[in-house]
Amino acid sequence: MKMQRINLCEGYVRRMSEAEEGMAQNHEDWAEKYRPVSLNDIVGNEAAVKALKKWAENFDSGKRAVILYGGPGVGKTSAALALAHDMGWDYIEMNASDQRTKDAINKVAGSASRTGTFGGARERRLLILDEADNLHGTYDRGGESAMISVIKSSGQPIVLIANDYYALSKQLRDIAEPIQFRPILSSSIVKVLKRICTEERIRCEPEALMKIAERTHDLRSAINDLQAAAIGRDEVTLADVTTGERDVPESIFKVIGLIFRGDDPKKALRAVQDLDESPEDLVGWVDENLPRAYRDDDLERGFEALSRADLFLGRVMRRQAYGMWRYASFMMVAGVNRARRHRYGGYPGYSAPTYWQKLGRARTARAVRDSLASKIGKYCHTSKREARAVYFPLLHALFNDEDAAICLAARLRLEEEEIALLMGGERSSKEVEKIYDESRELIEKEVEHEIDVFARFGSVAEAGKPKNSVAEAGKPKNSVAEAGKPKKKDKLSRDGGDDSCEVESSISGPAVDEPKNEAPDGEPKKQRTLFDF
Numbered sequence: 001m002k003m004q005r006i007n008l009c010e011g012y013v014r015r016m017s018e019a020e021e022g023m024a025q026n027h028e029d030w031a032e033k034y035r036p037v038s039l040n041d042i043v044g045n046e047a048a049v050k051a052l053k054k055w056a057e058n059f060d061s062g063k064r065a066v067i068l069y070g071g072p073g074v075g076k077t078s079a080a081l082a083l084a085h086d087m088g089w090d091y092i093e094m095n096a097s098d099q100r101t102k103d104a105i106n107k108v109a110g111s112a113s114r115t116g117t118f119g120g121a122r123e124r125r126l127l128i129l130d131e132a133d134n135l136h137g138t139y140d141r142g143g144e145s146a147m148i149s150v151i152k153s154s155g156q157p158i159v160l161i162a163n164d165y166y167a168l169s170k171q172l173r174d175i176a177e178p179i180q181f182r183p184i185l186s187s188s189i190v191k192v193l194k195r196i197c198t199e200e201r202i203r204c205e206p207e208a209l210m211k212i213a214e215r216t217h218d219l220r221s222a223i224n225d226l227q228a229a230a231i232g233r234d235e236v237t238l239a240d241v242t243t244g245e246r247d248v249p250e251s252i253f254k255v256i257g258l259i260f261r262g263d264d265p266k267k268a269l270r271a272v273q274d275l276d277e278s279p280e281d282l283v284g285w286v287d288e289n290l291p292r293a294y295r296d297d298d299l300e301r302g303f304e305a306l307s308r309a310d311l312f313l314g315r316v317m318r319r320q321a322y323g324m325w326r327y328a329s330f331m332m333v334a335g336v337n338r339a340r341r342h343r344y345g346g347y348p349g350y351s352a353p354t355y356w357q358k359l360g361r362a363r364t365a366r367a368v369r370d371s372l373a374s375k376i377g378k379y380c381h382t383s384k385r386e387a388r389a390v391y392f393p394l395l396h397a398l399f400n401d402e403d404a405a406i407c408l409a410a411r412l413r414l415e416e417e418e419i420a421l422l423m424g425g426e427r428s429s430k431e432v433e434k435i436y437d438e439s440r441e442l443i444e445k446e447v448e449h450e451i452d453v454f455a456r457f458g459s460v461a462e463a464g465k466p467k468n469s470v471a472e473a474g475k476p477k478n479s480v481a482e483a484g485k486p487k488k489k490d491k492l493s494r495d496g497g498d499d500s501c502e503v504e505s506s507i508s509g510p511a512v513d514e515p516k517n518e519a520p521d522g523e524p525k526k527q528r529t530l531f532d533f
């Protein structure tokens with residue numbers, strides 16, 4: 001029998017089409033992507049897996065339900081799904097984001113018990129109730145008593161999943177068999193991480209994997225940490241992981257969790273401050289995952305807050321009013337957090353913004369961004385992080401002016417992708433190409449100029465003239481003196497026009513008399529910075 005995943009949505013049962021399932025998989029994070037399929041793939045917890053299998057095989061003579069309990073991310077849900085797979089059972093999953101009222105549970109469990117009750121083991125349908133310890137409150141009104149009566153009356157197997165066994169009522173505990181899932185050993189976590197690195201073709205230092213594994217006994221967060229460290233890289237080193245510890249106390253997945261599931265907006269804001277993500281990137285993460293985390297009116301309020309964050313981000317870009325970042329962050333973090341009025345459980349499977357994946361460039365986008373930040377950082381003597389936070393928006397604004405864009409692209413030796421990134425995707429690829437081509441021409445002119453200056457300087461030196469009196473060799477004093485001056489700014493005109501771009505010459509030469517400090521047109525000459533454009 002083909003196993004189908006059935007999702008409960010607003011009280012009705014909906015089968016996910018193959019196509020939908022395929023799409024969802026594209027957007028999955030690694031923890032979802034590498035969820036074990038069979039019980040044999042479950043790492044650790046051998047005793048629990050064995051007990052679960054035994055219960056399923058002897059279902060007719062045993063209890064109708066089991067309770068899988070233990071800490072988060074240790075494989076409880078995976079084991080229930082893998083059991084359905086191995087037994088060839090169809091299954092229905094109700095998690096805390098589904099409304100689990102008495103009516104809903106009866107409807108689902110009723111449909112489960114009607115299916116194949118008399119058809120033998122292969123036609124069984126497994127009912128999986130995630131976060132069974134959250135069957136309280138108005139949202140799930142009557143859910144627990146309904147579950148108890150369903151367990152007593154249904155002929156179908158039921159798996160209840162809980163973090164806290166003793167949060168379940170005694171009545172529920174009495175009618176179901178408990179199976180405990182324990183924390184996973186670091187050595188087992190390392191094995192899973194290694195396999196993922198191989199599949200994702202990422203080189204990983206063993207020490208880096210060990211470091212990630214030692215920080216947790218929860219496989220999901222270990223996989224999330226690995227993914228966070230690997231985004232935009234082909235290699236994960238110990239330094240990446242330990243830097244992550246210093247600069248990124250919480251990975252993006254954990255921060256997203258604090259925004260959507262946390263009760264303290266201040267805590268989420270504090271975590272965001274230390275996160276190595278720009279507000280523009282973070283808004284993408286929140287936007288991507290909001291529909292997975294919230295429903296109905298929460299979703300509406302969440303997007304309302306997010307749209308306000310977006311307004312502020314727009315103002316930062318347009319007016320370079322960086323003070324407004326604070327409001328943008330507040331709205332996308334605290335605003336979205338406070339928009340939630342209902343309680344949701346489970347892990348919705350957060351993922352990176354789809355547009356990165358859609359364009360197939362999650363990594364390249366990061367790589368381009370990092371290389372751009374590194375070029376700017378080197379040029380402006382600042383960190384990559386500062387370059388991204390402060391100089392990206394500034395350069396984005398400067399790139400509105402084509403001449404400035406060409407000069408800056410030449411000076412920073414930018415590649416096409418880097419130019420495109422600074423232009424914010426608002427221009428056609430032809431415009432990007434034009435700026436790139438012209439910047440290359442400018443660089444060539446600069447090189448020719450350097451060669452020319454060097455040749456002239458060489459011939460003067462060979463003529464046996466004293467090095468500090470090259471001007472006397474009949475050369476125009478100004479130009480030769482400029483040529484010989486170490487790290488002097490050479491002024492190159494583009495297309496013979498007035499607009500010019502200074503490109504720093506790397507030619508070092510002997511000390512010469514200071515030339516007249518003025519440009520050929522008589523204007524006083526001053527050293528330019530990025531801010532002059």
Ligand SMILES: Nc1ncnc2c1ncn2[C@@H]1O[C@H](COP(=O)(O)OP(=O)(O)OP(=O)(O)O)[C@@H](O)[C@H]1O
Pocket residue numbers: 030031032033034035036041042043044045070071072073074075076077078079161162163184192219220223346347
């Ligand atoms: N024992 C395990 N073996 C293999 N993978 C695991 C194991 N535990 C967790 N994982 C990985 O972590 C992800 C989350 O695991 P799972 O949903 O089974 O955890 P859980 O115990 O049900 O957590 P929660 O209580 O938070 O729902 C899985 O998709 C899988 O990638």
